[in-house]
Amino acid sequence: MAHGRAPNAPSPRVREKRRRRRAEILHAALRAFRETGYHTTTLDDIAERLGVRKTALYHYFPDKESILYECHRESLGEIARMIEEAEACYECASDKLAYLIREHVRVMTETLEGSPLAFEVPALSPERRAEIVAARDGYERVLRDLVLQGTRDGEFRPVDPKVAVFAILGAINWIARWYQPEGAIDALELGSKFADYLVGGLKCEQPS
Template sequence: MSKSVAITPAPAPTSPFRSKAEREQDRAEKREAVLLAAVRMFNARGYHAASLDDVAASLGISKPTIYHYLGNKEQVLVECVNRGLSMLREAAEAAAGAPGSGHDRLRAFLLRYACINMDDFGRCVIRTNEEVLSMDSATRFRARKREIDAAVRAMIAEGIADGSIAPVDVRFASFALAGALNWPARWHDPAGPLRPQEVAEKLVDIALGGLTPRD
């Protein structure tokens, strides 16, 4: 019946005896689940009002388990924020390396940016105020956000250089775009009728309208 018996090194997927790699993956999955529960609690109630006891309860586990997988409360938050920032940086890198005019690349990036901001970890990046972090973490946080902002400004500048974007003040244009596309992290309800992709497209169209050259 069986096509092969114990030839492949990987055990049958349903085996109760987990290999080392499997155990590591188990651990990673649990860690991930804890992180997700935490970020959702942070987003729903705000960092201070979200207690680790609540996070644990939402998973049916106990608080020390959170410490086991992720460390103390600030470390949990930092990890959440880093997830979001990594997604944003990847999007920025992808857009920077794409073909097309500055305007095209900026537009592609902003669509992704807006969607990330409506997702758990991106939302957390936007909603996390530096004041809640230790000075050290806040410094790193700021630096990583500046990276993203620099990428936006670079794309705007390139668009201006190649004529696909009107000659606006680069700094304020990036502030305005960021504001328009960060704001959904505050009001968009993931359970509501508006799909993030749709919101992103409409907002980007309007926000980018102001940067499009007049003929």
């Protein structure tokens, strides 16, 4: 047994190759889902983007829904990373919130990863949907807590945290519907503008 791996186990080389191919498929699917939605994109559509027949996809994913599920998992990973970063790098609520908005916008625009998480949750099976929704709820809770903290600290005026967070997430998620990577609006600039606007709406007016 070469290099000590189990008999009949795939070599590291083929494992890596397979991993890359999976990522390619996921990326192609991601773009297709974003452009035409999960239900209207067929496996042929995804396969065509890769120059391959649709049956080839079944060597990497058991079914169509699993492809969508993995898209969601990747997005959630990005979100989790964002949250850790915000906690580690910023102090006050408004800075943390602004950072999260900027990063979320970046995920939505640069990598385009966020779009299925925004729009295609209902397409998942009940169990998987429950898992994704639970994670998304956790993210929403983090945002609500930030709004509350800001209000307690006197940074923000007293607003309904639930409603404010729904507004923020709606604004961000909606990006997937109109943003065009090759368009006139720069992704990073968009993130900053969104952060300015959406955090600005929470801030106390300067005492005169």
